[in-house]
Every structure is written in structure tokens, then in C-alpha cells.
Amino acid sequence: MKRVPYLAPPAFALAALVLSALIGAGAPAFAQTMLFKDRVEQCAACHGADGNSTIENIPSLAGQPEFFVMNQLVLMREGVRPVEQMLPFVKDLTDPEIMALAAYFGMRTPRLEGTKPDPALAQRGQALSERLRCGSCHNQDFSGDQQMPRIAKQRIDYMAAAMRDYRDNKRKGADTAMSAVVFGLSDADIDALAHYAASK
Amino acid sequence: MQARYLTSTALAAAVYAIGATLAIAQAPPGMSNIDKSDPKASKQDTNLRPHPTPPLATPAEKLPVDKIKLPAGFKAEVWSSGHPGARTMARGDKGTIFMGTRVIGRVYAITEKDGKREVKVLLQGLTQPNGLAFKDGSLYVFAINRVLRYDKIEESLDKAPEPVELTATYNLPPEIHHNWKYVDFGPDGKMYVQVGANCNICEINPGVHGQIRRYNADGTGMEIVARGVRNTVGFHWHPQTKELWFTDNGRDWAGNAGPEDELNRLPKGQEGANFGFPYCHANGVADPDVKRPNPCAGVVMPAATLGPHAAGLGIKFYTGKMFPANYQNVAFVARRGSWNREQKFGYDVVIARPQGNGKARIEPFLTGLLDNQKNEFYGRPTYVLEMPDGALLVSDEQNGAVYRISYAPQRSAAR
Numbered sequence: 001m002k003r004v005p006y007l008a009p010p011a012f013a014l015a016a017l018v019l020s021a022l023i024g025a026g027a028p029a030f031a032q033t034m035l036f037k038d039r040v041e042q043c044a045a046c047h048g049a050d051g052n053s054t055i056e057n058i059p060s061l062a063g064q065p066e067f068f069v070m071n072q073l074v075l076m077r078e079g080v081r082p083v084e085q086m087l088p089f090v091k092d093l094t095d096p097e098i099m100a101l102a103a104y105f106g107m108r109t110p111r112l113e114g115t116k117p118d119p120a121l122a123q124r125g126q127a128l129s130e131r132l133r134c135g136s137c138h139n140q141d142f143s144g145d146q147q148m149p150r151i152a153k154q155r156i157d158y159m160a161a162a163m164r165d166y167r168d169n170k171r172k173g174a175d176t177a178m179s180a181v182v183f184g185l186s187d188a189d190i191d192a193l194a195h196y197a198a199s200k
Numbered sequence: 201m202q203a204r205y206l207t208s209t210a211l212a213a214a215v216y217a218i219g220a221t222l223a224i225a226q227a228p229p230g231m232s233n234i235d236k237s238d239p240k241a242s243k244q245d246t247n248l249r250p251h252p253t254p255p256l257a258t259p260a261e262k263l264p265v266d267k268i269k270l271p272a273g274f275k276a277e278v279w280s281s282g283h284p285g286a287r288t289m290a291r292g293d294k295g296t297i298f299m300g301t302r303v304i305g306r307v308y309a310i311t312e313k314d315g316k317r318e319v320k321v322l323l324q325g326l327t328q329p330n331g332l333a334f335k336d337g338s339l340y341v342f343a344i345n346r347v348l349r350y351d352k353i354e355e356s357l358d359k360a361p362e363p364v365e366l367t368a369t370y371n372l373p374p375e376i377h378h379n380w381k382y383v384d385f386g387p388d389g390k391m392y393v394q395v396g397a398n399c400n401i402c403e404i405n406p407g408v409h410g411q412i413r414r415y416n417a418d419g420t421g422m423e424i425v426a427r428g429v430r431n432t433v434g435f436h437w438h439p440q441t442k443e444l445w446f447t448d449n450g451r452d453w454a455g456n457a458g459p460e461d462e463l464n465r466l467p468k469g470q471e472g473a474n475f476g477f478p479y480c481h482a483n484g485v486a487d488p489d490v491k492r493p494n495p496c497a498g499v500v501m502p503a504a505t506l507g508p509h510a511a512g513l514g515i516k517f518y519t520g521k522m523f524p525a526n527y528q529n530v531a532f533v534a535r536r537g538s539w540n541r542e543q544k545f546g547y548d549v550v551i552a553r554p555q556g557n558g559k560a561r562i563e564p565f566l567t568g569l570l571d572n573q574k575n576e577f578y579g580r581p582t583y584v585l586e587m588p589d590g591a592l593l594v595s596d597e598q599n600g601a602v603y604r605i606s607y608a609p610q611r612s613a614a615r
Contacts, residue, residue, distance in 0.1 A: 067252055071252070071255050071303075079324060079325030080304065082325070095256060132235070135246065137249040145249070147252040169374055176328070177377065179375075180377035183375075183398065
């Protein structure tokens with residue numbers, strides 16, 4: 001997917017048309033339900049004004065691959081990945097709004113928030129990561145690609161919780177490959193991986 | 201009696217031994233903690249990764265139907281579109297095509313009206329409902345870890361009825377990876393169900409994972425019909441021999457050259473046979489990472505190999521009247537296409553022509569969706585379905601569309 005630069009709200013209606021023509025729409029309506037600026041503010045309330053979350057267990061969106069954000073928002077809207085806190089926001093998101101939000105957050109600069117990585121843990125995480133081949137999907141620099149999220153500079157608490165959910169079959173609507181990768185890992189392994197990813 | 205004289209040390213040792221057994225028993229049954237593949241030994245580009253499947257459909261005018269190439273006399277056209285994640289297809293008695301998906305979590309109902317197709321989202325929010333089968337008016341839906349039966353479904357396509365939950369009866373293993381289902385009713389009336397290996401390459405418990413099973417339709421009477429199967433996502437029965445043929449996807453990260461995917465045949469009377477995973481792949485290739493002596497001893501060799509990382513999925517034997525006579529009882533196999541290979545491979549539909557000796561010859565059929573020079577693909581065929589008129593439907597997961605392949609004899613002037 002090509003990167004779409006941030007578009008000011010007045011330009012958005014046109015952009016939405018262009019995007020929908022490029023990507024096509026699924027079942028949902030085309031209508032824009034609120035100003036794009038207000039949509040961004042909705043997201044920013046939890047995910048950070050610049051897409052870097054300062055709230056525990058809320059992931060940062062800054063610098064995420066556009067496809068990743070687009071895909072996850074669609075899956076949340078579908079109910080495939082039900083995230084309670086997100087339901088009120090995603091239920092009437094249109095495809096063009098999703099595309100624009102994904103593009104907007106993709107352009108923000110990622111910055112690590114929350115717990116700082118522990119060097120010894122990160123080192124252990126690096127060895128594990130090489131064995132588990134995290135970089136094959138998430139990119140060697142962990143910047144993410146297409147459906148695979150950026151994990152570099154992501155919040156440690158969020159990543160550790162997400163990996164535990166994958167391991168314990170609590171993460172719904174996920175790519176099954178992640179379930180296989182974290183299968184049988186201990187909490188300590190997971191913490192080490194989270195510290196390493198955050199440190200990149 | 202020796203037991204009388206057990207010292208406290210011996211008791212402690214005994215307790216320790218029991219403890220150790222328990223610790224192992226607590227690990228998931230027979231599962232390796234970790235993928236056994238050796239990243240360095242594969243010598244592959246470490247950046248290889250699965251291609252994304254768009255959750256939104258390709259607009260009809262952008263579908264790659266013009267790129268499709270077929271043997272002379274065959275024609276491809278768009279049959280339906282606008283249903284992201286198009287994969288499995290099962291036909292109802294009244295002609296509804298039910299379509300299963302993976303990540304998008306939907307089951308579609310596609311009906312025909314005035315020569316056009318109408319697409320309804322019948323179910324949504326399921327976890328990878330890839331397994332669909334239709335029998336006696338009921339649609340069976342197998343999501344990962346969930347089995348549902350919708351009775352009289354074709355009478356209520358606008359709003360699916362409350363399903364009968366069969367999850368507990370089928371009692372399938374909870375592991376997620378390689379557990380999106382393929383299911384179908386066999387000629388014996390039993391429901392055949394895939395249970396994949398929960399890893400790329402690891403030791404598995406052959407009593408739990410890496411199988412094809414069959415059940416009574418209500419989920420009772422489970423029997424294991426094939427073992428050592430890494431991940432089959434398609435099977436069908438030969439129209440004459442009634443033997444089960446199934447695709448099986450080979451392991452990743454053991455090189456660009458394979459091991460190749462398999463097209464297997466379960467010989468009659470050999471229910472429960474071993475197909476080699478994780479020790480023996482393809483035509484007798486020993487696994488480089490999970491080793492044991494005589495890895496291929498007692499393993500049923502494939503009827504044919506389907507190519508390296510080709511991702512052979514759907515298979516159907518053709519018995520229709522539309523195609524030429526030499527297509528009778530040959531199998532069409534959709535190959536979704538590679539990810540763990542630097543030079544892409546597959547993205548097509550091939551023919552598997554049984555040779556009478558249990559083996560099959562693979563021939564090209566539907567091509568053109570892979571540009572070898574650019575190393576780019578335009579679509580991913582996943583499943584095939586023969587229609588009552590003898591045409592063949594091919595689903596394209598990448599574009600959320602179905603193509604109809606038909607045949608009309610060519611006039612000699614056109615040759």
C-alpha cells in the first residue's frame with residue numbers, strides 16, 4: 001500500500017473518494033460520519049496526540065504500517081477482534097475514514113513511552129528473538145510491514161500483555177502465526193521480548 | 201518385601217520422579233515449546249513473510265480476470281465479487297453458494313437472481329470460519345475451536361437462525377495455529393475434519409495433532425483416518441475408487457526448494473496411516489531439524505508433489521459434463537502461492553491426473569496470476585467447486601472474488 005500524506009480536514013472529503021475508488025469498499029456505507037479532525041482527537045485521547053500512548057496498556061500507533069491499522073480497525077468493526085474500549089469508536093467508521101486514520105498515524109514519529117527497557121532483559125530478549133525469528137515478519141528493525149505491526153518503541157506493558165493473550169488463547173481474531181510463535185513461552189521470556197522490542 | 205525398607209532418600213527420589221512426570225504432563229500434550237527450524241541453515245532471505253490478505257474487496261473493474269490463461273476452449277469470467285477473504289465454497293441443495301473465510305471472520309451466502317449474483321454476509325465475527333459443509337438442509341460451520349450447525353439455512357438467508365452448538369461434542373484441540381478447518385462429508389456420510397500441527401516444524405503428539413479425523417455428523421464416534429499430516433486445507437474423494445485425496449502444505453524455513461507440498465492418497469483399508477510429519481516430507485525427504493532413525497519408515501508417499509511452498513489448498517475431482525472427456529475424474533487443485541520462497545511459486549490451479557497406480561501427474565490449468573519476471577502476483581486461487589452445469593468456480597482470496605471457468609468446443613476456423 002502506498003503511503004498517503006496527512007491530509008487537512010477540508011481536503012479529506014475528496015481524499016475519501018479517491019481512496020474508496022482505489023481500495024474499494026466493503027459492505028459499510030461511504031458516508032463520512034464526523035470531521036476527520038474530530039476522529040483523530042478521539043483516537044488521540046487514549047493513543048496520544050502524536051500517536052505515542054502515555055497510558056498503560058494502550059498501544060502507540062505512531063509509525064504503524066498503514067495496512068496494519070487499517071486491517072485491525074476493520075477487524076474490530078467486524079467484531080472479529082472485539083476490543084471493548086474500541087467498540088463505540090469503530091462501529092460506524094467508514095472504509096475511507098479507516099484508510100485516512102491509518103495514513104495519519106503511519107506518518108507520526110514513534111517514541112518510546114512508559115517503562116524503559118532493562119538492558120539485561122533486552123539482551124535476553126534479543127537471543128530469544130533470533131530464535132523465534134521475530135524480525136522476519138516485523139522487519140529486522142521491528143518497524144513492521146503491511147499486516148505486521150511495528151513493535152520497536154512500542155509500550156512494554158502493552159506488548160507483554162498482548163503476547164500473553166496470544167499464548168493463552170485470549171486474543172481473538174489474530175493472525176494464527178503469532179499464536180504459534182509465543183506457544184509455550186514463560187512470562188519471563190515474554191517480558192524479555194517486550195523489553196528488547198521496545199529498545200529498538 | 202523390598203518396599204518396606206524404602207529409605208526416605210528413595211521416597212524423595214520417587215516423589216521427585218512423579219513430580220517430573222507431572223511437570224511434563226502440564227505442558228500441552230506432545231507439543232514442542234518452540235519451532236525447531238534453524239534460521240541460519242535455511243539460507244533463505246530472512247525477510248520472507250506471509251503476504252497480507254486485504255480485508256476489503258478489490259473493485260470489480262480492477263479484478264485480474266484478463267490475466268488468467270487457460271487451455272484452448274476454456275474461458276474465465278468474474279462470477280461474483282465484493283466479498284473479501286473469499287475461500288471455501290459449499291453448495292446448498294437450493295443452489296446457494298456458502299463461502300468461508302479466514303481472518304475477516306465472515307460466512308457469505310451467494311445466490312443467483314436473473315443471471316446475477318447477490319452476496320449476503322450470513323455470519324460475521326467468527327474466528328476463521330474456513331470449514332463449511334452442507335447436508336440435509338443444514339450448514340455446518342467450523343471456525344477455529346467452534347462447530348456450529350445451522351438447520352434449514354436456505355430458508356432464512358436474510359437472518360441466520362440460532363445455530364446448534366456442536367463444539368463440545370466434536371471436542372477439537374484448542375491450539376490455534378494451523379487449526380483453521382477444512383471439512384467435508386465423505387461418501388460414507390461421515391464428517392471429515394482437519395487437525396493441523398500447531399507449529400511450522402516440531403514434535404507433535406500423533407494422537408492429537410497433525411491428523412485427518414472423521415466423525416458422525418453430530419460429532420460423536422471420532423476416528424483418526426490419517427496421521428503425520430502437517431496442515432491439509434483441502435480434500436476430496438476419487439469418484440470411482442472413493443479413496444480420500446488430500447493436499448498437505450510442507451514446512452517452511454528449510455530452503456527455497458522445499459520440501460515440496462504433497463498431494464496424498466489414503467489407500468483403501470489403510471485408515472490411520474502415517475504421512476510422515478514431522479520426520480519425513482514430500483517424496484521421502486528427511487527433516488533437517490527434527491530427526492530420528494529411519495524417518496520415512498512406514499510413511500505413505502504422496503501421489504504427487506505440488507511444488508515448493510506452493511500452498512496447495514482446495515481439491516475437487518471433476519465429474520461434470522461441460523469439460524472434454526479427458527477431464528473426467530481428474531482433480532483440480534488450487535495453489536494459493538508461496539511466501540517462504542524468494543522466487544514466488546504457485547498462484548494457479550493445476551490438474552492432478554491419476555495414473556492408475558495410486559500416483560498422479562500434475563499439469564498446469566489456470567495460470568497468469570503470477571508474473572515470474574516481476575516476481576509479483578495478482579491473485580491467489582484458494583478453492584474450486586464444480587457447478588451443476590459442469591463449470592468450475594475458483595475463489596480468489598486476495599481479491600475477494602470468484603471466477604467461473606467454462607468450456608465451449610472451438611470451431612476449427614478459430615484454431
